[in-house]
Amino acid sequence: MKGVMLNMLPGLPAPPRRRALSLAALLALTSLVLGSSSLAQQVNQTVSILDTSSGYNREMNVLVFWALAFAVIIFIGVSAALFYTVQKFREDKNDAAPAQFHGNNRLEVTLVAVPVVIVIFLALLTVRAMARLNPTPAGAYPVNAVAAQFYWNFEYPNLKVNPAAGNGLVTNGNEIIVPTQTKIAMTATARDVIHGFWAPNLGGQRDAIPGVKKTWQIDTDKAGVYQGNCTLLCGASHANMRFKVIALPKADYDQFASAAQAYKAPAAAAGTPAAAGYAIFMQGKGGSGACAACHRIQGTAAAGQAGPDLSFFGSRRTLGAGAWEGADVDTHLHQWIKASSSIKPGSLMPHYDGSTPNYPTLTDQDLTDLEAYLKTLQLPAEGNYWTKIAALVPGAPVPAAQSPTPSSVNATTSASTAMNGGN
Numbered sequence: 001m002k003g004v005m006l007n008m009l010p011g012l013p014a015p016p017r018r019r020a021l022s023l024a025a026l027l028a029l030t031s032l033v034l035g036s037s038s039l040a041q042q043v044n045q046t047v048s049i050l051d052t053s054s055g056y057n058r059e060m061n062v063l064v065f066w067a068l069a070f071a072v073i074i075f076i077g078v079s080a081a082l083f084y085t086v087q088k089f090r091e092d093k094n095d096a097a098p099a100q101f102h103g104n105n106r107l108e109v110t111l112v113a114v115p116v117v118i119v120i121f122l123a124l125l126t127v128r129a130m131a132r133l134n135p136t137p138a139g140a141y142p143v144n145a146v147a148a149q150f151y152w153n154f155e156y157p158n159l160k161v162n163p164a165a166g167n168g169l170v171t172n173g174n175e176i177i178v179p180t181q182t183k184i185a186m187t188a189t190a191r192d193v194i195h196g197f198w199a200p201n202l203g204g205q206r207d208a209i210p211g212v213k214k215t216w217q218i219d220t221d222k223a224g225v226y227q228g229n230c231t232l233l234c235g236a237s238h239a240n241m242r243f244k245v246i247a248l249p250k251a252d253y254d255q256f257a258s259a260a261q262a263y264k265a266p267a268a269a270a271g272t273p274a275a276a277g278y279a280i281f282m283q284g285k286g287g288s289g290a291c292a293a294c295h296r297i298q299g300t301a302a303a304g305q306a307g308p309d310l311s312f313f314g315s316r317r318t319l320g321a322g323a324w325e326g327a328d329v330d331t332h333l334h335q336w337i338k339a340s341s342s343i344k345p346g347s348l349m350p351h352y353d354g355s356t357p358n359y360p361t362l363t364d365q366d367l368t369d370l371e372a373y374l375k376t377l378q379l380p381a382e383g384n385y386w387t388k389i390a391a392l393v394p395g396a397p398v399p400a401a402q403s404p405t406p407s408s409v410n411a412t413t414s415a416s417t418a419m420n421g422g423n
């Protein structure tokens, strides 16, 4: 029931991905069975655990292949024996009682030995895969995933912010950029409850547990945009806790990395809407509700840790941890800041419409100013990973860029009206 209601909320994308995943898995399985990997290559940009661009997944494919091969052989063998027996020993053909016997040592030993050999063979393959995949390879590139209700922050331990630009580590919310042809040492943890990190095309799933750091490897050979999701039920918007993996060739990744390290949030020119938005972001209104208390923006005094990092917000193409992407970001940004949980169930951000005690009411003008400021938070062109990937991989699922002008109030008003009508 709840699932149905979630799907009916305005603007939240319909959930075609699970079907896409099972379809892609089925297609990829079919291609594996037929001994061809060409189909898996074609569906590379689709969510698939059998994406052969990932070394991790290639290892998994070996296990899937053998387990499936034995299953098919056994299925055919058992079916054949069944049909043969039914046909051969039909009662109308054999009026006399069949010869009675007790036990058949050779058959019994075979029927025990064959499964034992199969299980031992699969166990050895599994242990080999574990030995190859569980240790993080020396020299793997580290990325930290910090999960919280209902978003991700991705930190880059190797990318310290240049002292002239700010401090801390380069961090991005909900969009993770990785180099291709590189083993990534992911480390997952959580701030509140247990979440799960999974980008099926790049490797295995791991739990993100408060107080625990789990490190494992993911990788891909192919530049592209890959979908990730939270995999453990963590609250009302568990299904809306998504992320995008943008895999860039090494040279392009390095350009992003140095641009991000040098990035200092641009100062808004005095008297502009962005300057007014900056003031609200830093100080709130009437002495309360500063966004900076919960959000960090590299190169400013904003260093909050309770919410997603907003340093590159203007360059990002998703909103609400992937609840909206492309043009939908503009459509929902206004209502998102004003009353986020009205459009994303369970969102913990306070409402700025007067309904959260001790938080100020922001006018439409205030919200428009804030949006204007947030949209100035853009990486320089050489660091803009979305434009890079759009140019490098034609046909990659790259969401449309946010429009440089703030969202229209009308669009969000109609969305919230539809939502209220839906309740």
Ligand code: CUA
Binding pocket: 147, 148, 149, 150, 194, 195, 196, 230, 231, 232, 233, 234, 235, 237, 238, 239, 241
């Ligand atoms: Cu976080 Cu499910």
